[in-house]
């Protein structure tokens with residue numbers, strides 16, 4: 310069956326792709342039904358083979374990512390893409406027997422006493438579609454597999470066309486380690502993604518932009534396919550009056566500049582007390598110089614994925630400058646880059662004096678641009694966040710715990726990290742996901758297992774004629790009226 314997909318080459322029409330993908334889906338669905346129930350052994354074998362791809366081919370995968378980005382540090386790729394996915398898969402392996410246990414539930418009195426029982430059994434959904442983006446192409450393909458495979462599903466994957474070397478390598482490796490009826494990778498662009506998202510999967514996980522997420526949800530609706538959407542947005546950082554600015558600057562920039570800001574959870578903009586604005590800019594400039602001197606030639610820095618995104622980021626800076634923002638460029642010494650350096654590396658741009666008319670305050674930045682917005686009172690900062698789309702992450706820096714509680718209780722976001730950025734995504738036992746425009750549903754750990762399982766209620770009736778006992782056996786009369794008088798009261 311793997312060869313059925315391979316028979317589709319780039320010249321084929323999208324309809325041929327759709328037909329081929331439908332064949333794969335039908336074969337996976339049949340294999341799923343033939344296999345039922347999916348044993349622990351089978352789930353562990355799939356998790357083990359997925360782990361083996363990552364561990365045995367880590368260097369090739371990192372080399373492919375470096376090729377796709379033109380420049381991406383191998384150690385960073387091992388950290389962000391390989392190790393984090395390995396951790397997720399091992400966590401699932403360790404816990405899946407426990408997660409698979411049926412959950413006993415309480416019943417209405419007196420049914421339990423009369424011998425009835427109720428439980429939830431977690432069943433695999435069947436075939437899960439996975440659409441992944443380019444920014445962490447390996448992590449965002451492999452880490453969700455922890456929950457998907459632990460839950461006993463089969464998988465079809467559509468990775469990003471913006472990382473062609475990594476996507477082709479993943480396609481090759483999955484076909485070496487898996488039968489196409491277990492896991493199948495389909496490479497291609499947005500048109501293939503569009504056709505893919507219209508398939509009648511048993512569940513669809515989409516990781517990508519909010520704009521494409523809307524299309525995916527619409528396409529899934531035609532077949533009533535349940536979706537998990539892991540989207541993007543503008544994750545704010547509230548810098549409290551009580552914050553240690555040097556610590557805040559170092560931590561914000563460590564997160565912001567990893568992968569050159571191309572992270573869904575990257576701190577997008579800072580809300581800063583107006584009277585600490587200058588000090589905040591200074592602390593950020595110092596931290597940037599310490600972390601990445603000469604960003605444009607630094608071996609630990611990542612390039613912007615392609616010239617289209619580079620131009621998109623430059624257009625934001627031009628727009629902000631034209632509308633009066635103050636600009637501070639960090640990590641560029643203005644020297645000519647050596648010829649072998651990619652031309653898509655970008656220094657950090659700190660922007661102050663920004664407002665909502667500027668595109669930097671309207672669009673997700675997804676790059677090394679950091680706007681700073683001033684506030685007078687913490688409630689003004691909270692009101693600003695609440696007037697915009699609910700973000701994927703929210704960050705608070707400060708030592709004032711009453712204020713921290715005030716902020717958390719009055720805002721909504723996918724997740725929160727206090728006194729750092731990104732860290733809430735790094736723990737398998739904490740669910741990760743967005744809310745509203747930043748996504749729906751979550752994965753990681755048991756939440757991943759549950760997202761990709763069907764929580765099936767199973768009720769076993771008592772031998773007593775319970776319907777008669779409560780008077781619900783027609784014809785209705787005094788017995789039922791008495792039961793209802795007992796039930797319908799405060």
Ligand code: NAD
Nearest residue numbers: 441442443468469498499502503517518521539540541573
């Ligand atoms: P994207 O939405 O452009 O593309 C993501 C995937 O969708 C790609 O594989 C692409 O081929 C496919 N696609 C494109 N058009 C499609 C369509 N009409 N129907 C179905 N599939 C289609 O996103 P991107 O540029 O690859 O990634 C960046 C975005 O992803 C950012 O917004 C970022 O915040 C978000 N993101 C979110 C998370 C998260 O976990 N929440 C993680 C990483 C990235």
